[in-house]
Amino acid sequence: MKTSDFYFDLPEELIAQVPILDRSSSKLMVLDKExxxxxxxxxxxxxxxxNPGDCLVLNNTRVIxxxxxxxxxxxGGKIEFLLLxxxxxxxxxxxxxxxxxxKIGTKFSFGNGKLIGEVVGLAEEGSxxxxxxxxxxxxEVLDELGNMPLPPYITERLEERERYQTVYSKHNGSAAAPTAGLHFxxxxxxxxxxKGVDIAFVTLHVGLGTFRPVKVDNVLEHEMHSEYYMVDKEAAQKINNAKKNGHNVVCVGTTSCRTVExxxxxxxxxxxxxxWTNIxxxxxxxFKMVDKLITNFHLPESTLIMLVSALSSKENVLNAYEAAVKERYRFFSFGDAMIVK
Structure with missing residues (x-):
């Protein structure tokens, strides 16, 4: 399986730069996975x-x-940190x-010395x-000095920080938003x-793993970075009950999907x-648990489009993406949504 199998041509103007005013007024593509x-x-x-009895699974991580x-x-040389x-x-x-x-031992100052960061070691991918x-x-120091870590394809300034958080965000720890949830x-x-749908909250702190590009030709050689996740007793009970009673487990976003699996x-x-998971x-x-997926439209050749393809098929998903381009859907973090059912 080649990385290039998941390529599609995306016009740059379809990359959403700003969120729409009403979160739930974005477009929704409905894809029958079969x-x-x-x-x-x-x-x-x-x-x-x-449907009544289904369980909707949301990732309640909060972007720092x-x-x-x-x-x-x-x-005094300029530096930029992205905390992972x-x-x-x-x-x-x-x-x-x-x-x-x-280099190890080097110190950097933020906010005129309010925060000092010292390099004490090297980690994967040059981090x-x-x-x-x-x-x-x-x-509190980070809240005062830090900026929202918007993806590099968003070049517009975000006027309101909370617009890059889901309305149910709770646990601080993500370097990026679980963007499918931004529509709710x-x-x-x-x-x-x-309507009688159970809502279960899980947590996965989104790190580099979700967005790191696939740099190998053979998909099987790609290694994911690990990200911290948590499923509490209440969420596990709700998800298990839905499955046991023949209802659907519907994950909002690839992060919720990866957590559940x-x-x-x-x-x-x-x-x-x-x-920690690097699934x-x-x-x-x-799939052991997930039946349906609500997700955004992802980058070509990304692990995210591969995940969506796993739930349906590569052919179905790439056809859907072709239709999304034709219908002028908005792509990526602030873009439109798809439900794979």
Whole structure:
């Protein structure tokens, strides 16, 4: 299976630069995973594809302002950090630009010395281990000095930070939003509950693994970075109940999907658990728990389009993407949505 098998041609103007005003008014493509049949709806119509007894699974991670811009302590040279994951108290794995300035022992200053980051080690993909020094509470310092870590294909400034958070975000820790969830409003979630659909919250802190490009020709040689996830007892019970009673488990976003599949054992039971996952889902994968997926439109040749293809087929998904381009759907983080049913 080649990475190039998942290529499609995307006009640059279809990459959404800003979120639309009403979260749930984006377009919704409905893809039948078996037949490949396509319908065009509005996201509010997603409720029509959820049935009483189904379980809707949401990732309640919250994006931290993980992008820090500062300077080298001795020379004043500019530096940019992107915090990926906390490895221990006050120590983080981070991408550093330019990397050549970030040798072990080098110190960088942010906010005129309010936060000092010292390089204490090297990590995968050229990232660094950073030890931070500060006074007060780290989260408050980061909130003051950090910026939202928008993906590189978004060049417009985000006017409102909360627009890059889901309305149900709760646990701080992500370097990027679980963007399929950005379409939900509190009102729509209430309507879904009122219909008799169970809502389960899981957590996966989105790191580099989700967005790292596939740099190998052979898909099977790609290695995912690990990301922290958590499934509590209540969520596990809700998901298991839906499955046991013959209803659908519907994941919102590839991160929820990966969490659920990581936490489900070989007997098809999801367990209360937490830990690190580097699960890589691509065509040929046998889903243990997930029946339907609500997701955005992803980058060509990405692990995300491979995951969606695993739930349907590569042919169906690429046909759907071709239709999305033709119908001028908006792509990527602030773009439109698809439900694979």
């Amino acid at each position: 037949t490949g049949e396509i319908e065009h709806k509005t996201f509010k119509n997603v409720i029509d594809y959820l 302002p993980a992008r820090l811009i500062g300077e080298k302590v001795d020379t 994951k906390r490895t221990e108290e006050d120590t983080w794995q981070a991408l550093v630009k330019p990397g050549k300035r970030a 660094r281990i950073i030890k931070f020094h500060y006074e007060g509470i780290f989260e 409003t509190e009102e729509l979630l209430q309507q879904i509950k009122d 990581s936490a489900t054992n070989e007997d098809g039971i999801i367990e209360e658990t937490s830990g 890589f889902i691509y065509p040929g994968y046998k």
